[in-house]
């Protein structure tokens with residue numbers, strides 16, 4: 132039949148095995164997206180399952196949207212009574228909680244507010260201030276991340292506090308902030324991102340009837356990117372599959388790259404233990420990339436040990452070699468990338484090209500180089516639309532329209548635009564709210580009713596009250612876009628920007644216009660109302676910004692997961708950047724970075740570039756950089772060198788050729804694999820043949836590291852020895868550690884090993 136015609140045998144098996152637990156181990160580019168879409172369509176069209184009984188969980192909103200479109204087009208022609216639910220874990224939780232959170236009995240109501248990361252950080256700031264901590268010493272951002280980490284590991288404020296060790300002042304402070312933070316969330320009827328999952332899991336655990344309701348509703352469940360699920364998501368899936376186990380999870384352990392956000396690779400590695408009699412289906416044919424690209428990717432990831440292992444093959448042609456370029460410095464690297472992109476675009480104006488880097492901060496040089504050549508690009512991640520100050524201001528008004536007791540939102544815009552409510556008045560509101568244990572909105576009511584305080588301030592507060600009350604009334608009857616317009620115009624926000632009359636103010640106005648457009652589109656598409664519009668805005672993530680039609684896309688390797696491009700540049704392949712410095716002393720971290728490398732390489736369909744620079748500025752200081760160890764894990768014969776003059780690769784090749792002539796390759800247990808150590812190789816070889824260089828003999832003493840050699844440090848990882856000072860026990864050694872800079876260490880105590 133038609134639905135199965137475009138699938139290979141394993142894909143077909145994955146689509147038609149609809150009953151019982153199924154694990155689809157899908158290598159990169161092997162068609163897992165295709166399988167999920169077909170499976171949903173198959174369940175509906177062939178098995179007659181009502182769409183409302185199907186739940187598919189994807190990693191991003193964008194993926195959910197695309198999946199919906201694919202399923203619709205596969206089912207074109209059939210009339211459906213309902214739609215399958217295709218959503219992210221977070222959206223699913225919002226949906227469940229909007230219906231059932233009151234059953235939790237914790238005082239939350241169904242119209243709770245969602246705090247995104249920015250809101251959470253602001254709330255932490257408030258708590259720090261209230262507890263009298265100095266924000267210079269305890270950064271709100273790092274505390275928010277510690278709280279989030281604790282919550283994701285299943286700890287609440289009490290449990291966290293109980294685990295703080297005696298003398299650990301910092302953790303003790305975090306524990307206090309954590310407690311107040313949670314109290315404030317509750318008082319504001321607000322949930323942060325982590326709570327969305329936590330509360331849903333608690334709800335399903337505690338309330339058997341609600342659990343049964345969702346078990347009966349979602350009779351067929353699919354989970355994409357299963358390798359990146361965390362403990363809470365795993366618990367949620369288990370709770371939803373208590374009565375039936377028609378669960379199909381799709382994933383690739385080699386593409387698990389979110390450990391830092393709590394993802395637990397053992398969820399996929401142990402699927403068969405968690406679900407007895409699970410059927411395992413492997414998709415091993417890659418349709419995306421050339422043989423060379425696939426070989427490169429497989430080679431790199433084969434250095435990992437935490438794998439189930441699969442053999443990925445392709446019927447695609449061998450393709451071109453991997454193109455390698457070594458730049459003298461980071462700016463030249465960016466220029467090379469931009470100029471090469473220009474060439475590709477001249478040859479094929481419709482080419483689709485991605486530049487992938489490890490961290491967002493690396494984008495700047497590439498943006499500048501592309502701009503210089505007048506090449507348009509889209510950038511995914513970094514500062515997104517919904518993070519702009521003006522957009523967040525209007526969203527704060529909208530939150531108040533739904534819930535004027537949201538003190539965090541109120542605090543943000545009480546005097547934006549300026550309306551004569553000064554610092555003193557705001558402090559007074561804060562104080563009163565604390566005294567009466569109520570919200571800022573209540574405190575304002577008390578102040579305006581009693582009328583005590585300066586007359587001007589009271590008048591300003593009354594004006595503010597009226598503005599918000601009007602918005603609240605409007606939100607009860609008007610579509611989302613009307614309320615958005617009112618929040619921009621009736622609050623005086625637009626007028627204030629117009630009065631500024633600067634170019635920057637104009638740009639802000641344009642952004643607000645865009646927000647209105649988003650709301651109008653939302654009304655036309657979903658018609659769900661203001662609450663749903665805000666929920667969707669809160670849950671938007673970096674990866675959701677990606678548009679398929681752009682010619683050139685700049686993004687992190689993380690954001691590129693699930694995407695494919697004919698031409699891909701992986702840039703900044705330097706130790707300390709990629710792999711990240713954190714991976715230097717931690718094997719599990721290094722394996723995660725290697726998987727990220729695998730994800731990045733397998734995004735490429737036809738042409739892959741790998742580039743790195745020999746010097747790079749770190750905190751304004753120019754430091755020498757070492758080629759990434761992932762480069763040496765590639766099969767050299769697959770690589771074509773585009774560098775000018777001598778490069779790391781050409782030296783590596785020369786050293787291998789030499790090694791064949793002068794075996795054995797290792798002198799005193801060291802491998803000669805970088806520019807500096809190859810120079811040393813020659814020095815030592817000469818020393819050996821001449822028998823004159825005594826220094827070489829001295830260098831062979833155990834525990835002494837000569838300049839030009841590589842060492843490994845337990846904390847800083849791999850580094851290049853620059854200088855030695857002194858001898859014996861007091862010998863000092865200066866080492867350049869990529870990502871950390873130069874360190875002076877006492878050799879005897881530094882725990883260095885040859886690298």
Ligand SMILES: Nc1ncnc2c1ncn2[C@@H]1O[C@H](COP(=O)(O)OP(=O)(O)OP(=O)(O)O)[C@@H](O)[C@H]1O
Pocket residue numbers: 137138139142157158159160161162163164165166383417418419692693694695733
């Ligand atoms: N049976 C098939 N016949 C032809 N092309 C296929 C087939 N299956 C998949 N493809 C193509 O292979 C490419 C990769 O498929 P898809 O994006 O579904 O892979 P994936 O497994 O989700 O990849 P990744 O996990 O690497 O993101 C797509 O261009 C898709 O159209």
